[in-house]
Amino acid sequence: MTKWPVLARQAHAAAWLQAWEDLGRAPRTVDAYARGLAEYLELCEREGVDPLSAGRPHVAAFVRVLTTRPHRRGANVVSIESGAGLANATIQQRLVPVRLFYDFLMEEGLRESNPVGRGRYTPGRRGSGRPRGLVPRLSKLPWIPTEQQWLDFLEVARCEPIRNRVMLALAYDAALRREELCSLRTDDLDPAHRTVCVRAETTKNRLERVVPYSAPTGVLLAGYLAHRAAISRARGPLFLSESRRNHGQPLSLWTWSKVVRRLALAAGVERFSTHTTRHLCLTDLARMGWELHAIASFAGHRHTDTTLQYIHLSGRDPAEKLKNGMDHIHAWRIQMLAAGDPREDTAGGARP
Template identity: 80%
Template sequence: MGSAVVLEEKWPVLGRHERAAEWLRVWTDLGRAPRTIDAYARGLAEYLLVCEREGIDPVTANRLHVAAFVKELTTRPSRRGGNVVALDSGAGLANATLQQRLVPVRLFYDYLIEEGLRESNPVGRGRYTPGRKFGGHQHGLVPRMVKLPWIPSEQQWLDLLEVVRDEPIRNRVMLALAYDAALRREELCSLRTDDLDPAHRILRVRAETTKTRRERVVPYSAPTGVLLSGYLAHRATISRARGPLFLSESRRNHGEPLSLWTWVMPPVVV
């Protein structure tokens, strides 16, 4: 069963709108990452549900109708409680989440324009327009907040290391590699035994696991190399087969590849 069909079963509203289903299949056939497709499907499904509730044809919807969807998003309570408000949006959803929900809607209308079904995109993009009255910058529907990355203090980092020190060797290796090589969760959990070059302390991050679809080779430190050597010896007691580097040690999934959904911080044994 194709992933697009599975997503239509997960969000039936996608199957009720022919153009939406077509658009989703295009992205799936182009080989986009499953998590990306899932996020696109969710965002578009939420928009289509609002259209159905308001009696709007999404193919002919205008900016006013999309603004109604934005209003619905900004009044939606947080999953962590109705009193939780994100500081960067003043709403229950964080600014980044609001932006994420609008991306598939904008791309859907780009598709309709390419198919000759529309002349303009009601979502639009923030862009600079020379000569525009009252300034040349046109804002998107939701102002984008750009925040500095969070960097732990020395004490916070020491506290983290104190917690991790008592973790099983697999979890310690995962944290060390993630830190040394700046690996995303999917990149970390997708590492294979043949991605490693212990002699030169480097590892290969395969293109299909990266967000940019670009392969890269990155080094790791000598202390991480020592941890990795110990983990490989430990891994051999679970499985001697080449393949996924990190294996589950739970009774239910013993020896199975570790999925990205089971790797969280603080790390836990799964």
């Protein structure tokens, strides 16, 4: 509540958020809920609107603010070309806590309807049977670097300290999310079998998995473990800070993000982020012909719908269909040429 004072000023909002904490939701999930609801409640305060009686126009005004306000990162913004507003997926995330908050108020008998709703108030196309949501949902494929961009990035990364290099190697090899990577512990590793255990509490959807890493990464990891012993011999967090201020402390998510951002700018690949290695790994697995469910298991996806985007991104299925189709067409065209002119057979010789 100290981070978002507006929540403390709204008793019902504070009670709603406390309920999610009591239910054991992940701290980052609770923080995301708090941020989204706090931004909405701050707008209500500026407009002099009681959130308990707010209607659809007030929620629409909130969406307008999210889509038009100057971006706080200014020229450093990566994912939004215009440099203004929030990405479509982020806007969807901001609306989730607002919708859940009004669900809570309805359950408590304080409201009769939810102004955010789930798409029921905006009818879809006639006969479609699927009403549209408050904000159109854009489904964009993840960005991955070209081969040249990847080589440029590696050229810069090869000069990095061994800790950063092994983190990049593991992030790609095991398709690790940022939090999964930074939360690894020494006892999560099994060097004998070259596997790493991604603990459930560090994952996005609370699914534990064991994934392999390559032999070159194993060599890097062995070198880093020897280097780490000079910093701390205690078992615990695998990746440690080497700065004077936090020497020997667990490496934070934000520090790792800054490392990757620095490398991306140096390589001239501004869109490269901590999640890019994961996207690239899963796309490469799709290109290699891995089955959908095998990729989903490797990635820790609860639903294969998420995994399908990497199949699409790899272009594997369309490429295979195009190849098969072209082979058929090619054979048909050659067959027509090889058959020659049927009049040659009937006339008993070549045409004059």
